[in-house]
Amino acid sequence: MKRLVVGAHYGLMDWLAQRITAIIMAAYTVIMFAATLGGVTGSREVWHAFMANGFIRFITFLFIISLCYHAWVGVRDIWMDYVKPATIRVTLHVLTLLALVGYAGWAVQIIWRLP
Amino acid sequence: MSEMTKPRPKYLALHEIRLPLAGYASILHRVSGAGLFLMLPLLIWLLQLSLGSGHENAALFSTVTGNILVKLILLGLLWAFLHHFCMGIRILLIDIHVGVEKQQAHTSAVAVMVVSLALTLIFGLKLLGVY
16 A cells, blocks of 8 residues: 555644744753852862752753654754655654663753752 | 646746745745754863863863864854744744744744844853853
8 A cells, every 4th residue: 555654633732743843942051051150160069069959950850851842843843844755754763762762861860969 | 737737846046936035034944953963072072171170171171162263163053042042932822823923933933033033142152252
């Protein structure tokens, strides 16, 4: 059977997710850039204490998950725009997804093993 | 009527197309996003080194971030992030119908370029350890 590999109603959901994750990341960005100007990167000790704080750890976790979801939607859009052959496109989608899931796990364990 | 039957261009002559500034800002939004995605492993690795315990992590972090090529990459990524951030806010505003008129859209595109470059300068100097 020959059929086109196209969407199935997940477009709106991903569009919305892209916006929600963007807002979460924008808020986190403002907090982190303000903290940077406030001197939290002044020394390793201060930086470690800051990142180990419960609230900061919580929002950093949200940031990491948001980033990976957001990047998934964005990078998938790039592949969909420029890569036409279905096999190559699906392969790139899978590789992107695997990379992002791996990055999320890697980044989360970095912030979670802080004492 | 003859206007309607005029032959349409069958290809996109990219070098002849004059995009408005918002068009370039939009392309840069995609380019910066792709660049950030490709460089994610480097950024997570640096986060790991910066938060890792022990002398080895601290020493390796200093060595890596002290490299001039790495500094340039990080400066580029800082701009990419800030451009993506500012352009993202512009897109979110347009989503809720703020600034959709032609002149407003142009002004906001100029603002995205200017603000992202200004913020890159402010935090770039921080990145380079000037203050």
